[in-house]
Amino acid sequence: DAGITQSPRYKITETGRQVTLMCHQTWSHSYMFWYRQDLGHGLRLIYYSAAADITDKGEVPDGYVVSRSKTENFPLTLESATRSQTSVYFCASRADPNRQPQHFGDGTRLSIL
C-alpha cells in the first residue's frame, strides 16, 4: 500500500548500543524528515533531506546519523544510544514544500535503558 512506514514500532535497547530506525515512503517524495516527540517539547526536527544524497541537520542532530542513498528510504541511526534519546521518533515526507502537506509515519517508540 502507498504510504510511509516506520520500523520497528517499538524498540528497547541499552545505553551504548547502536540502533537504526527505518523509514520507507512509496510516493517518491523528495523531502524527508526525522522528528522526535517528547513531553514538554513538542516535535523537534533532528535531520532532513531534500533529495537522495542530500541531508542536513535540524534542531537537535547531536548523537544521530542519517543517510539517504535511495529516495524512498531515510534511516536514522543512533550510534551510541543514551537515555536522553528515549523518545518517540517520527518520520515524515513531503512533495512540494510550498503547497503540499507533510505525511507522517506512525512513529517508533524507543526506550533506552
Place this chain on the structure above:
Amino acid sequence: SQQGEEDPQALSIQEGENATMNCSYKTSINNLQWYRQNSGRGLVHLILIRSNEREKHSGRLRVTLDTSKKSSSLLITASRAADTASYFCATSGDSGGSNYKLTFGKGTLLTVNP
C-alpha cells in the same frame, strides 16, 4: 526554538460545542498548517493556509490567518468525541532552506466529552 505556540495547552468541551485553538508564531511564513494526532499515532494533516490567504474551510474546520499579528486559529464546529486528539500548528518559512522545514508548536490537547 519552537516557531509556533498553541493556546490553550488543553481544552475540554462537551460534544456538540465548538472548539477554538490559537497559534502564534514569530517569523515570516510561507504557509501554516494544522495537524491532528490521536494517541499513539502519527500526525495527520488537516488544513494548509498560505500566507496570502485569510480564511480557509474544510468540512467542520475553519482556519484563519492574520499575518500582521502572526497568529492563526483553528475552529472545530459541532465537535464529536472522535475529535479528541492533540492539535498542532506548524509553520513553513518563506525564504531559502526554511521553506520546506516545518516547525511545530507543542500542541493543544482537545478532549470532547460525550
